[in-house]
Amino acid sequence: MNRPGPSPLDPEQVAAATLACLPEMTPNRLRAILDAFGDTVHALDAVIRGHVAGTVRAVTRPHLQDAIDPLTRLWSAVARDDQLPALLARRGTHVHVEGRADWPFRDMPDAPAVLLAEGAAPDALSRPRVAVVGTRAATPHGLADAYELGGHLAEGGCTVVSGLAIGIDGAAHEGALDAGGTAVGVVGTGLDVVYPRRHRVLFERVRDQGLIVSELGYGVGPRKAAFPIRNRIIAGLADVVVVVEATERGGARITADRAIDYGRQVFAMPGSRRNPASVGANQLLYDGALPLLQPSDVFVQLGLTQGARHAARPQPGGDEGRVLRACCGEPTTLDELTSRTGIDVRALVGIVRTLERDRWLTRKDGLYWPMT
């Protein structure tokens, strides 16, 4: 890996990373140990000496109590074994520790105590940070919106924070990266685990152009319960959260709720009430989120100058224009287009193919989605 080497880690950072990477370490346990023993170096010393069992027991549910003594003995052995500094150096990991100058969280009561980061843009967190989140089951409209928004935010100098998931998350990251901006991917696994596997390439791109961050240790695999907990980090890192498409009860709603708890401004992109992928976003609007009509709304909220405006593409004319207008901005079937325009289906096929080729229409599951 030929990435610019970060500054070497000091003992406090190494101790923090060692604690975070202990097996079965959870955010709650780490927080409790640090609260009990002050700083990370003393906490690590306590772990090695085997003095933390009582502290851990206090934050562990009753049915797991029996496992704590063996676990703290294991921790003691693992913490004594000093292979981790070599791994951190090899991967170029940066370790954020609470209370230091580069600590990225503010106004967040349940912030993680330690945040591990990997990537080529260590300064990504020093810019204005905007989280763009949404559902995995996104529509072509939602994906296009997230991609465009990611691009606009990147051009306006913001860092796009999201969860590297399928759907809206991935589209927002890609938009930012394609515009040459920086992206921060918050993962719910260890930094060495790529999940979802489909996003292997995107993971690499974010690493090369931004940062991948996690509060979890190396080697932790995907677990369903970890993702809602991860979402609080997305909300906490962001100055502003934008929800593009969200289902009624999904991860994006959790991110938005946390953001409201932390006092962040939440925007939601309004959608058709017929679109199940817009229900969550529309509900947020009803609950008081600001509607996002222009990407520049975000810049205004952040107090930045307005980002570059994009001139609208000239609309196609003739029959192509007729067909595009007949979509009325909604996903439409070929049969509906024939019926609305009166153009014979044989001729319509050619027109639709041309519109598709010029990216005015996107085809998915037999529906044609008009694009702008």
Place this chain on the structure above:
Amino acid sequence: MLAAVSSATLTGVDGQPVTVEVHVSSGLPAYQVVGLPDTAVRESRERVRAAVLSSGMQWPMQRITVNLAPGGVRKSGSGLELAVALGVLAASEQLPTGVLDGVAVLGELGLDGSVRPVPGALALVDSLTRAGRPSVVVPIANAAEAELVGDAHVRAARDLGELRACLQGEEPWPDWDPPLVDPDADLDADDDLADLAEVRGLAFARGALEVAAAGGHHLLMWGPPGTGKTMLARRLSTILAPLEAGEALEVTRIHSAAGQPIRGRLLRDRPMRAPHHTASTAALVGGGSARPRPGEVTLAHRGILFLDELGEFAPSALDALRQPLEERVVRISRQGSSLAFPAAFQLVACTNPCPCGRVPRECCCTEAAKARYRRRLSAPLVDRFDLRIPVSAPLPDDRPGESSAAVRDRVVAAVARQRARYADWPWSLNAHVPAGAVARLVPLDADAEREWQHLIEERLLTGRGAARILRVARTVADLADEPTVTGEHLQSAALAREDLS
């Protein structure tokens, strides 16, 4: 004394000429059948004996050996009984041997000496005619069917006693009733009520159905329940070109051999088979241990195999379709024998797009759930459909479409153009053009070349998909009676092959 009688047995869906040799010699009374008989043939002994006695003739109290030649072929069914009985009579000098020369005999016997019909008479007579034995005696109930083989000289048998007299010229041969149906009337008179004109709207799907009919392309329709997928698919048979003369005999023969009722005339319409989704692998492609039987794919030979709710079929049954789809023949191997059933069928299938079955706009399935649902259809199977189209619900103001007759005229003309073009090749439809020959046989005009480049740039083409799109484009051009494929034809073809993402 020795006597030999010609007859035939069924192997798979084909007839196999058999020579029944009967030897009667002195010794302890016994009856022995040799030459790979199955249980039904072995059991015929008591029936033959009773029939001979009931008809007022003698059963020789001697050693009787029946040999079925050729020895290597498994003989099945009861159709050889009449030949055995005549052989016994001839060998025991109750019938002059000469009257059996050049005559083949088919039929099952009743205990009273009556001659009963046999399954697959058409296939049996056809095989005898091809083997140079056009003169056949068949059960009277099979006579009309046997006569469908144009070159055969058919005579009917009612019972054993009468047959013996007829053979010796003592009595006239019995006449049989003409087929109950009027030979000019359509067999499927009920189905004639179904017509494409009843289908409202669905302009795009109707177009795809026409292309499928004209070029023989496999068609996959997917869409929410109740949109008219099944209705459309069931009307495909109303727009197909009729069977050619040679095909008609071939298809009728297969149906006869499979025990389907043949109503005294050759099938004219292409068969359409629609097995339920609980069908087993053997029911679909054929099989069975002792006597392999043809499956639905063989009954759909030269016609349509329609699989509704494709995703509900057992994955193993669907995967068994892949080989016949490619080779148009089903090979069934059993210990000691191997059969090839013809299976040149056109596959038409319907499926829902996702578990919730709602229209895509209102679908609430997660991407993972959709992907899981679609994985039930194996990618290699889905890839074999030239046409994959979404079907959406008709709109309230849609009017009834064209009638089947109008569409069928265009289809017949397009089929004729293809036959003329492929006269020198072993295939006759665009869908059957081998992938290696497609690029050479489907010339593109300049406009089409440009569209082709666009398709490649948009990555809408894969290697196998490219050949399929070209074949469909060729059919679209044939329907429009144009010599080369234009950009518009290619666009239609590309849109009619949507990915199930």
